[in-house]
Amino acid sequence: MKVSRTLAVVGSLVFILSIILTYNWMTNRRPFSAIAKKHINTKIQTKKAHPLPKKHILSKAKKLKKSVKHPKLKKRSKPVAHQPKLKPKKQNRVPAIPLLDIFKAKNQPRRGQTIFFHETTNFQKDEKVRLIQLTAREACAIESAALHNPRLTVFVLFAGATHRKSSNDSLVKALSKYKNIRLRHLNVWSYAAGTPIEKWLKNGKLFKSKFLFPHVSDLLRYVTLYKYGGLYLDLDVVVQRSLEKMPPNFTGAESNKNLACGVMKMSSTGLGHKIATLCLLDLQANYDANKWGSNGPGVITRVAKSLCNTDSIQAMINNPKRCKGFKVYDAKAFYSIPWLQWKDFFQPIRLNVTMKRISNSSVVHFWNKFSRGWKLKTKDICVYTKLAKTHCPKSFAAAGTFF
Secondary structure (H helix, E strand, O other): OHHHHHHHHHHHHHHHHHHHHHHHHHHHHHHHHHHHHHHHHHHHHHHHOOOOOHHHHHHHHHHHHHHOOOOOOOOOOOOOOOOOOOOOOOOOOOOEEEOEEOOOOOOOOOOOOEEEEEEOOOOOOOOOOOEOOOOHHHHHHHHHHHHHOOOOEEEEEEOOOOEEEOOOOHHHHHHOOOOOEEEEEOOHHHHHOOOOOHHHHHOOHHHHOOOHHHHHHHHHHHHHHHHOOEEEEOOOEEEOOOOOOOOOOEEEEOOOOOEEEEEEEEOOOHHHHHHHHHHHHHHHHHOOOOOOOOOOHHHHHHHHHHHHOOOOHHHHHHOHHHHOOOEEEOOOOOOOOOHHHHHHHOOHHHHHHHHHHOOOOOEEEOOHHHHOOOOOEOOOOOHHHHHHHHHOHHHHHHHOOEO
């Protein structure tokens, strides 16, 4: 009986102890579950807080793919509702005729029997399609040369223009009435090929010029005289009489200090060709991109001083034999009115005095560098309009109100 009671007490204690242990085990498990749950929640929140979650990136990529046209697709996107669809403006194209290239044209310059003009306005390093833009005064210079020299061919070489209008160009129509006028295009690089200045031209120094158009003109006049010989004239002149019987090699003095290069003639062989060669060599040796006159009148002045073995312009004029057959005319021949007095050509009050001063000039130079801004009306009474009516009547009539 005692043993049974003892076993009962021990069993009760074991039972109570098992209850206590079970309770403690259950109590200690709750903190671990809570910590684990908190850790999982924190990880999820951190993932949601990422600025570019994977799901978001994929959705953005799909939208972007829809908005960008695939290069192979030709579907047009629909116009936005609030933006009206604009029709492209029609460009008014001017009917134009290409100018013949100087080398490709059938009629070539006759050596020593040609008058040359150069037009370099709008010249660029890279050739583009451009229409010729002759002014009334330039047309007058060309016409006066053709009018008084019917046995010579007048070539007008354009370095900046490639085409001319096929209609509605009254000045070109006026010039086309003369059978001895040719309008041609030239490419500066191919034109200078085979001359002493070809290599120099390729180095790009010419395009550093502050006076590009005048300096291109300076270059081309000496290249032309080297290639063909003949007579070169500036586009700001009026020819008053025939130049056909003038010496084969000549230029004119502008003053007692300098020769000018607005009117020059050189033979295609012999002395003339030698002088043209010396001019090209001098131009590249003394080229100055910052000075307007250094590469034009400066060239012929330096070459003549060397050829004539004197620095005196007056000595060149007075003693032709000194220059070995190269004639140097005094200022009255082509430059009777010096550049400081250029306004005398346009002022009515100076009409009679100026007409008397230029009466013996074969060619009259109008100093376009200074006079081009003068707004002259065709009805104005002055030296220029008086000369134009006589020596370039067709261009004068085609000019309209202003000249």
